[in-house]
Amino acid sequence: MGAMTTATEPATLDLRADAERLLRELAGPDATLREDQWTAIEALVVQRKRALVVQRTGWGKSAVYFISAKLLRARGHGPTVIVSPLLALMRNQVASAERAGVRAATINSGNVTEWDEIHAAIADGTVDVLLVSPERLNNPDFRDQVLPSLAADAGLVVVDEAHCVSDWGHDFRPDYRRIRTLIGELGEGIPVLATTATANDRVVADVSAQLGVGGSETLVLRGGLERESLRLSVVHIDEASKRAAWLGQQLDRLPGSGIIYTLTVSAARDLAGLLSEQGHEVAAYTGQTDPAERESLEADLLENRVKALVATSALGMGFDKPDLGFVVHLGAPSSPISYYQQVGRAGRSTDRAEVVLLPGFEDRQIWSYFASIAFPREHLVRRVIEVLDAERPQSTQALEPLVELSRNRLEMVLKVLDVDGAVKRVRGGWISTGQPWEYDAERYGRLEQARESEQQAMVEYQRTPMCRMEFLRRQLDDPGLSADPQPCGRCDNCAGSAHSAEVDEEAIARARARLDRPGVDLAPRKQWPTGLAKLGVPLSGKITDGPETGRVLGRLSDLGWGQRLRALFDEPDGPVPDAIVDACVKVLAAWDWQQRPTAVMALESATRPQLIASLADRLAQVGRLRNLGTLTRNPERPPVSAANSAYRVAGLTGAWLAPDLGGADGPILLLDDLADTGWTLTMAARELRMAGAPAVLPFALASVS
CATH class of the missing domain: 3.40.50.300 (P-loop containing nucleotide triphosphate hydrolases)
Structure with a gap:
């Protein structure tokens, strides 16, 4: 890589002149370095320090690391590694780097076909800056084949949008905690720069601790947030x-x-x-x-x-x-x-x-909804560790039917456990390390309190x-x-x-006429969750006896119908309002079904039985449909609360008493109050199909999304 400069080499006027020249190439002929920008560049390039820069958006944090990268490369150091969270961010950064003559490359999920070429360029020394998404840091191939050499030979490591590493941060990402491991494996004297625009005191403290930039040798540059425009x-x-x-x-x-x-x-x-x-x-x-x-x-x-x-x-x-x-x-x-x-x-x-x-x-x-999908309770996390094998890797898909977590939450838990050392991602999936693990209830409690406090502040x-x-x-x-x-x-x-x-x-x-147009398609589930056999349910592959494409009156998050439906669900249970019936009739009138329903049936509701039963009665009258009453829950089967698809299907198997359809001669309109995951309507429709219904058309007042 050429001659290495020592950490004690003093900064020179020539170095600052070089930095000013690079800034002009990056930001235009009239640009000049802020004093804090130069302070950070000098600390990284000359003193080889670790630094945390918390400055408002637009201050010029990216200029600090691109200029530092170029100056370090000119002094014979290795490439700069920048960990960035978004593809959009990477595109802008690469364009900025090229304007300053910096040879930059990215490794992310959007350019898989280029990875081998980029790896070769890094090995050849023809890349000045490598931008990686945090997810790459725990990709087995990248972690085992590329990361060790980068950690040993990098000229600088940059953690951009560093608030993402913090559990307190508003954009917390489990993969960002992997950076802690990367920094711990760095060669001696490799500087680290963490940057963010949005961090209060507790986030700054958490980032400093997790990145190891909180010691006496750390430079912290924190500016004012006033925005006069x-x-x-x-x-x-x-x-x-x-x-x-x-x-x-x-x-x-x-x-x-x-x-x-x-x-x-x-x-x-x-x-x-x-x-x-x-x-x-x-x-x-x-x-x-x-x-x-x-x-x-x-x-x-x-x-x-x-x-x-x-x-x-x-x-x-x-x-x-x-x-x-x-x-x-x-x-x-x-x-x-x-x-x-x-x-x-x-x-x-x-x-x-x-x-x-x-x-x-x-x-x-x-x-409240987004808070509800945060890090789960201890018994659910412990279950993830219990079902993992120390030798045989299991994919996330294979693990899903074994734990009571949705796919996204399971992936988050696995990433956190990986950083904590309890599990490890390898080729083919995840394995248990056998290392002891403690659920940090105090930390998650603090996080919940912080969220509540910030919501109140808003x-x-x-x-x-x-x-x-x-x-x-x-x-x-x-x-x-x-x-x-x-x-x-x-x-x-x-x-x-x-x-x-x-x-x-x-x-x-x-606006009301546009937003209040009732009716949203309700796509049917087409594939059974994997691993149902492990739960004693003999279902797999494509769903051949489920419902047709259905309809919902509106989504709870809709700008138009959402507000009315939320208000309806907040009221005590009672007969369906006329306005809701009228809107449902409009949806049914516009439904392009292959065959018109001949009967209607309501799903038993634990919270709104009058609402849904009265809706079935009113629609039967208006549409001249046979009212088959209510599909009644089996009292011997407990209510289903699992978010995980496999567990929901298992819990809904045998959940209703066998219905008497009285010789169904056409499709049945199946009514529910709220469609969430789609599995309740799928399994209920299957019950009606087994009882003789030729087709089932699901209809719900609302859906979650």
């Missing part, structure tokens, strides 16, 4: 469809192009559809958007070919559009840290950017009479704050509201 506002509108109508009215008045954030995928799709029908150039961008389409949509926003992307948090870290004119939230994120991170996308190179929050009463329910942000920028900065423990409040003079509380909450009645009517 942002005009923060909160607009209170009491109904989801009115909030959507307000956006339709105001969108063209907002400066430039921007991002509209929603809390759920369905809300992003619904809002994008509404705004598009009104003639606005918008598109939905979510975690379910194809990677290639995501890249295209990002380019459209960067080039101002769209007015806005209607996005979930999937469009977040790393997306860099300096002239982004606005950020609007339809629904509040669950923490001020997350909110600041998202609004920080706006106004980086402009004098003014509009930031508007449109909170909804349903926000808390959505927060509610207080909506109501506070104080300066909104001051409020956010205090929530993030901004070291630049003075003891006395210093109003920003720009937010709605300081300068008066720039946005009226008034919405044109005609616009509201149009």
